[in-house]
Amino acid sequence: MSFFGKLKNRLFKSSSKIDEGLEAIVSDGGEEETLAAQTLPEEPAPDLPEETPQAPEAPTEIPQAPEPDVPAEPQPVPEPDLPQQTPPEPEIPVTPTPAPTPEPEVPGNSPVEVPQEAPQEIPAGVGDPRPAATPQEIPLETPQEVPTQGTGFFGRLLGRREDRTVVRRALDDDMLESLEELLIASDMGVDTSLRVTANMAEGRMGRKLSVPEIKQLLADEITRIMEPVARPMPIYPTKPQVVLVVGVNGSGKTTTIGKLASQFRAAGKSVVIAAGDTFRAAAVEQLQVWGDRAGVPVLTAPEGSDPASLAFDAMTKAQHDGADLLMIDTAGRLQNRADLMEELAKIVRVIRKKDPDAPHNTLLVLDATTGQNALSQVETFRKLADVSGLVMTKLDGTAKGGVLVALADKFGLPIHAIGVGEQIDDLAPFDPEEFAAALTGSNRS
Numbered sequence: 001m002s003f004f005g006k007l008k009n010r011l012f013k014s015s016s017k018i019d020e021g022l023e024a025i026v027s028d029g030g031e032e033e034t035l036a037a038q039t040l041p042e043e044p045a046p047d048l049p050e051e052t053p054q055a056p057e058a059p060t061e062i063p064q065a066p067e068p069d070v071p072a073e074p075q076p077v078p079e080p081d082l083p084q085q086t087p088p089e090p091e092i093p094v095t096p097t098p099a100p101t102p103e104p105e106v107p108g109n110s111p112v113e114v115p116q117e118a119p120q121e122i123p124a125g126v127g128d129p130r131p132a133a134t135p136q137e138i139p140l141e142t143p144q145e146v147p148t149q150g151t152g153f154f155g156r157l158l159g160r161r162e163d164r165t166v167v168r169r170a171l172d173d174d175m176l177e178s179l180e181e182l183l184i185a186s187d188m189g190v191d192t193s194l195r196v197t198a199n200m201a202e203g204r205m206g207r208k209l210s211v212p213e214i215k216q217l218l219a220d221e222i223t224r225i226m227e228p229v230a231r232p233m234p235i236y237p238t239k240p241q242v243v244l245v246v247g248v249n250g251s252g253k254t255t256t257i258g259k260l261a262s263q264f265r266a267a268g269k270s271v272v273i274a275a276g277d278t279f280r281a282a283a284v285e286q287l288q289v290w291g292d293r294a295g296v297p298v299l300t301a302p303e304g305s306d307p308a309s310l311a312f313d314a315m316t317k318a319q320h321d322g323a324d325l326l327m328i329d330t331a332g333r334l335q336n337r338a339d340l341m342e343e344l345a346k347i348v349r350v351i352r353k354k355d356p357d358a359p360h361n362t363l364l365v366l367d368a369t370t371g372q373n374a375l376s377q378v379e380t381f382r383k384l385a386d387v388s389g390l391v392m393t394k395l396d397g398t399a400k401g402g403v404l405v406a407l408a409d410k411f412g413l414p415i416h417a418i419g420v421g422e423q424i425d426d427l428a429p430f431d432p433e434e435f436a437a438a439l440t441g442s443n444r445s
């Protein structure tokens, strides 16, 4: 299964929440419309007048029903609004923002090569056969569209299929408010939800929209917000590049370090891990398991010992060994525990004695299931630890995936990778388009 398929399945809770919400919003006050029958691909319908199918000449209004001025001439083409499947609504991005950009910084699926100068990409998702960004289309055959009637002999002769229906609702203030509420309930945060819906509504008030069309608009809007933050973790030529990993208890730091170390290792990097969570013996053991799996040495210290001193020793070893990367795990800390926060600052001070530029990356690992609380975590950790990028874990099995949109909108911090499970390959580069499609449940591929 492609990573998108996997992501979509795993973001099921988030997308189904949006899905159900949209269905309810559109069916409340929406009207069923009959769509013109589709033309079978193999039938070119050569006798159709040129302009019939697509010419969206006067697109501002959805062609509700044939105007009374329906051609008196008995033309062979019955429905004047015969556009392929949907009525002509040019603003709805039928082929939206594919942005076929080469995106050099999107983590490729190939192993990392150390450049001389330029930062590299985190190898999250190595081996992941992500499809190239392909243009999306508004799903034409949606669950809401149901066959209504046969097309008869002439219809078949002309290559038509059966007529279908779709429910559409005119976009008004009430509908907009419901959309805002839905997005807020999906953890996008109030400010972001208002901005997203306002952008979706721009130039579309009064327009009739179906669920798939709204999903597509939403996905486009989310992609737009997320694109600037989709940045792989940069890799510098400095040896060792020090990656400090911080976050609250249980956010997934240890697991993420294990996954990253394994991927870096697979990409040919030499990695050293410092098990800086000296408070929890289980965390050290867990990291050792990951280290063994990845073939990466894990430096430990006795339980309860000073993590800053361990970080210093690990730095010495990594420098001595000529390691490419030193990943330092830290104990989970709640943002309101001043003592633990001070300890984190001490780790930074100590490793800077060895390299004034270290840590080169400070990754804040966030647990998607915490929803809006992730926002305050970013605020606090940013002040304390100069966070350079985010990893969002546990996007599988949560209905709060929307918080990522709020984070991107509010802080603009790079999102390096996302965790969608507990397995080694469940850490993937962050792809805004895939994420938006998975979150909204819009069709892709």
Ligand SMILES: Nc1nc2c(ncn2[C@@H]2O[C@H](COP(=O)(O)OP(=O)(O)OP(=O)(O)O)[C@@H](O)[C@H]2O)c(=O)[nH]1
Pocket: 247, 248, 249, 250, 251, 252, 253, 254, 255, 256, 277, 280, 283, 286, 330, 331, 332, 333, 393, 394, 395, 396, 397, 418, 419, 420, 421, 422, 426
């Ligand atoms: N479903 C899922 N579980 C995850 C993911 N990442 C981590 N976990 C699980 O979350 C739990 C906590 O992960 P840890 O890596 O131990 O978290 P931590 O931040 O190191 O925890 P502390 O050491 O207590 O601060 C573990 O059971 C992991 O298997 C993910 O992307 N998806």
